[in-house]
Amino acid sequence: MTARPPGRVTFVGAGPGAADLLTLRAVRAIGEADVVIWASSLVHPDVLTHARSDAEIVDSAGLPLEGVHEIYRRAAGSGLAVARIHSGDPALWGALQEQLEICAELGLATDIVPGVSSFTAAAAAVGRELTVPQVAQSVILTRLAGGKTPMPPGEEVARFAAHGTTMALFLSAARSGQLQAELTAGGYPPETPCVVAYRVSWPDELIVRCALADLAATIREHKLWKHTLVLVGPALAAGGTRSHLYHPGHFHGFRRADRAARTTLRTTLGDSRPSSVRDIPARDWPSSDSPTDARGTGPA
Incomplete structure (x- = not known):
């Protein structure tokens, strides 16, 4: 009797939105999957065009993580290949670690396919390098404290802002006033350039430039709170050094x-x-x- 192959879960970074920003490895993983799990609230449906016609498609937007775990258990019992699609890159705010742990407990093999993050897609959209020589050589990825997941001590936006380098702020547009206040308290001058990026690479993408002094007003004017990233720092200004x-x-x-x-x-x-x-x-x-x-x- 031929042994059933072990199940496998591949965590696929779908990038910021546009299906043509998927990597070749991501396309292959989706195309080989028996089950494709995606979140319609975060991932563009065009990504599903790479799935097999007979693949089971599961929308996880309305599921708690336990619901996804049930699919993993089924994959372990039946030797299924699962593609778990994450927006952006799975390593950033993707609840990845706990999923890897449940897969290990179930004896599932796992792979991770990195994806284009929205912060690099936003930089591409405005045509700016985030690490301009003699201006900024570091990029800080973070979010405001006070959300659903507590922040560790010392990771407040104001503390990071004190470095004066490039920052990419995720999951923070809903509290734009607090965001502007903390960036200012950290030491960024009012004229520091900012980029507000909504649904980068989607058909309804919106990119707005403003000064830090106008950040909160700009976000509110365009009624942005979900799917919005903010870049801030002197590297976003025109010019630079070689x-x-x-x-x-x-x-x-x-x-x-x-x-x-x-x-x-x-x-x-x-x-x-x-x-x-x-x-x-x-x-x-x-x-x-x-x-x-x-x-x-x-x-x-």
């Missing part, structure tokens, strides 16, 4: 530095140490498998 990694004065294991450009770059950085750049014949350049530093690059 990356040092691609500067002709920077060298690494695959490229030599131009001596004059290296001097200019070091002057810009305020580095008065003697230059370590020397002329190395091409035959002596390090190969791709030569030891460099841990990143495969030389000094910045």
